[in-house]
Amino acid sequence: MPDLDSVSFGDTPELANELLALVLAGKKTATCWAVSGGLNGVEVGKRWIVNDVEGRPRAIIETIELTRRRFEDVDESFAHDEREGDRTLAWWRRALKDYFARRGEFSLDMEAYCERFRLIEILGDE
Numbered sequence: 001m002p003d004l005d006s007v008s009f010g011d012t013p014e015l016a017n018e019l020l021a022l023v024l025a026g027k028k029t030a031t032c033w034a035v036s037g038g039l040n041g042v043e044v045g046k047r048w049i050v051n052d053v054e055g056r057p058r059a060i061i062e063t064i065e066l067t068r069r070r071f072e073d074v075d076e077s078f079a080h081d082e083r084e085g086d087r088t089l090a091w092w093r094r095a096l097k098d099y100f101a102r103r104g105e106f107s108l109d110m111e112a113y114c115e116r117f118r119l120i121e122i123l124g125d126e
Contacts, residue, residue, distance in 0.1 A: 005041055006049040006057065011102065013053045020052055022083050023059055026119050030081035034100060035068060035111040042066060042115060049123070057123045065116035070109060071096070078114055 009019035009031060022028035033040075044066055050059040071093075079092030100106035 004047050004049045004060065006051050008051045008053070008055075011099065016053045019084070020050060020058060023050055023061065023119060024122055028081075028083040029118060030078055030083075030114065030116045032074070032078075032082070032096070032112045032114045034103070034105040035113060036105055037113075039113065042113065047120060048117075059122050060120040061117040062120050063115055063117050065114075067114045068111055069114050070111050071100075071106075072108060074112070074114060078116075081116060 008016050009023070009028075010016035019028060042063055044063050047060055047062045049057045050061055052058045074089070074092070076089040079089040080087045082092060085091035085095055096112075097106055100110065
């Protein structure tokens with residue numbers, strides 16, 4: 001296996017499993033996080049291993065776009081590419097507001113890194 005940095009999505013085991021399933025199905029092609037968390041080595045062209053809840057490598061993804069936006073400037077297209085909920089901007093804003101609030105990071109004028117990625121390879125068993 002390539003020597004790549006690894007990542008997992010979500011802040012609860014249930015959410016991590018749900019988001020991983022969307023990545024493995026090729027449906028989730030975007031994610032975001034608060035600018036206050038830093039870039040964490042993310043850059044266009046970089047490949048990552050996505051781990052499951054137990055820390056096992058499950059997929060390789062590649063960053064294809066990285067933008068910095070204010071929370072309120074995230075658009076319908078990006079919300080759709082995150083593939084969560086009903087894929088609308090309204091749902092995305094509610095869910096991400098809750099997520100960032102749980103982490104103590106939410107404000108209407110907060111900035112987020114918005115990353116689009118593509119699935120390169122599925123690793124291990126389904």
